[in-house]
Amino acid sequence: MKTIDELLADGVAGKRVFVRADLNVPLDGTTITDDGRIRAVLPTVKALAAAGARVVVASHLGRPKGAPDPAFSLAPAAQRIGELLGTDVRFATDTVGESATAAVAALTDGQVAVVENLRFNAGETSKDDAERGAFADQLAALADVYVGDGFGAVHRKHASVFDLPARLPHYAGYLIATEVGVLKKLTEDAKRPYAVVLGGAKVSDKLGVIDHLLEKADRILIGGGMAYTFLKAQGHEVGISLLQEDQIPAVQGYLKRAAERGVEFVLPVDVLVSGEFPDLKTKAPANPTTVAADAIPADQEGLDIGPETRKLYASKLADAATVFWNGPMGVFEHPDYAEGTKAVAQALLDSSAFTVVGGGDSAAAVRILGFDENAFGHISTGGGASLEYLEGKTLPGLAALEN
Numbered sequence: 001m002k003t004i005d006e007l008l009a010d011g012v013a014g015k016r017v018f019v020r021a022d023l024n025v026p027l028d029g030t031t032i033t034d035d036g037r038i039r040a041v042l043p044t045v046k047a048l049a050a051a052g053a054r055v056v057v058a059s060h061l062g063r064p065k066g067a068p069d070p071a072f073s074l075a076p077a078a079q080r081i082g083e084l085l086g087t088d089v090r091f092a093t094d095t096v097g098e099s100a101t102a103a104v105a106a107l108t109d110g111q112v113a114v115v116e117n118l119r120f121n122a123g124e125t126s127k128d129d130a131e132r133g134a135f136a137d138q139l140a141a142l143a144d145v146y147v148g149d150g151f152g153a154v155h156r157k158h159a160s161v162f163d164l165p166a167r168l169p170h171y172a173g174y175l176i177a178t179e180v181g182v183l184k185k186l187t188e189d190a191k192r193p194y195a196v197v198l199g200g201a202k203v204s205d206k207l208g209v210i211d212h213l214l215e216k217a218d219r220i221l222i223g224g225g226m227a228y229t230f231l232k233a234q235g236h237e238v239g240i241s242l243l244q245e246d247q248i249p250a251v252q253g254y255l256k257r258a259a260e261r262g263v264e265f266v267l268p269v270d271v272l273v274s275g276e277f278p279d280l281k282t283k284a285p286a287n288p289t290t291v292a293a294d295a296i297p298a299d300q301e302g303l304d305i306g307p308e309t310r311k312l313y314a315s316k317l318a319d320a321a322t323v324f325w326n327g328p329m330g331v332f333e334h335p336d337y338a339e340g341t342k343a344v345a346q347a348l349l350d351s352s353a354f355t356v357v358g359g360g361d362s363a364a365a366v367r368i369l370g371f372d373e374n375a376f377g378h379i380s381t382g383g384g385a386s387l388e389y390l391e392g393k394t395l396p397g398l399a400a401l402e403n
């Protein structure tokens with residue numbers, strides 16, 4: 001993989017450089033609640049701008065349906081980049097249309113433009129190679145060089161991640177180089193005991209990694225939305241909790257293999273439940289009830305791990321030498337459901353393990369809950385991406401940079 005340092009050494013002054021970032025940040029309306037992913041790509045943007053490149057930053061945000069949707073505009077992210085750089089940043093109100101073409105044409109050496117959400121275009125995420133390719137052609141017209149630095153999206157075979165680098169000279173940015181360096185160490189040389197904590201909401205995306213982790217980890221702790229598919233697989237009722245029904249046989253297989261291999265699977269023993277999802281805007285008191293994990297009422301939803309589970313998980317992490325954590329333990333955005341995530345973060349800090357926290361929401365949770373991000377070994381900007389890397393899968397966005 002060629003890195004941005006080689007590009008800088010060759011000289012980029014006057015060249016239009018397309019930076020594929022992951023600016024998929026959590027938003028409360030138009031307010032960014034955690035700008036970690038924006039700060040993570042700044043070293044690349046700054047270095048290019050300082051070298052006189054005309055920088056075109058592009059990203060997805062959320063999962064709009066292939067058409068413009070103001071709720072997913074990148075405008076707040078563009079503004080934040082400008083604030084952090086201390087310069088004016090142009091914002092194009094489309095991705096490859098008139099506004100983008102004009103914004104890029106108006107760039108002078110060292111200036112930065114941000115184009116609108118890549119996923120406002122159906123071609124970005126299309127499964128059809130030709131449709132994706134056609135969109136990649138339009139993106140390619142905006143630039144002379146491609147720098148891949150959206151680590152959080154490298155597991156997506158999307159036009160800007162996979163097809164565009166094939167059309168332009170391409171390099172890996174600083175963030176991708178750092179992320180890959182740390183995760184490589186984890187796959188090749190994890191000190192034992194190696195504990196993995198999995199939670200979050202993108203359950204179907206993330207269950208598959210367990211198959212691989214059964215070969216690598218000594219302990220697997222399950223929380224967040226993922227826990228309920230495991231509890232159901234053990235024969236417990238989970239009420240209206242998040243459930244991946246079609247994965248139950250696979251999960252039963254994981255539990256069986258773990259027992260055979262001596263890998264310890266740790267599941268919640270108690271959970272916080274409620275009849276309704278909390279209001280994340282008003283943060284009105286949710287008054288959850290604590291119930292045993294095998295006694296979730298039919299009309300209730302599990303939204304955080306309970307106090308006994310918090311203690312149990314802390315004890316299972318205390319003597320670990322390596323911990324990889326992906327996915328919050330509960331709906332941490334609401335204070336009544338943040339204790340499980342806080343307890344795991346604290347346990348990581350209390351242990352002397354090398355700790356890697358992976359995932360946009362997990363990293364945001366750590367910072368929003370007031371922990372010092374520098375106290376962790378590494379905070380990865382990629383959730384699904386870091387898990388698929390650990391699985392040993394070929395990631396389209398990395399493969400494209402290697403070719």
Ligand SMILES: Nc1ncnc2c1ncn2[C@@H]1O[C@H](COP(=O)(O)OP(=O)(O)OP(=O)(O)O)[C@@H](O)[C@H]1O
Pocket residue numbers: 152199200201202203223224225226242302303304326327328329330331332333358359360361362363381382383384
């Ligand atoms: N029990 C639960 N029920 C529903 N949602 C939950 C539950 N526990 C956690 N969540 C939600 O999971 C979300 C984060 O999950 P996600 O899988 O996206 O994490 P991530 O890996 O850190 O992020 P990403 O994959 O986007 O980088 C949070 O918004 C949180 O509210």
Ligand SMILES: O=C(O)[C@H](O)COP(=O)(O)O
Pocket residue numbers: 022024062063152153156360382383384385
């Ligand atoms: O949040 C993430 O994990 C990345 O930004 C990728 O987003 P996606 O899961 O919507 O592709």
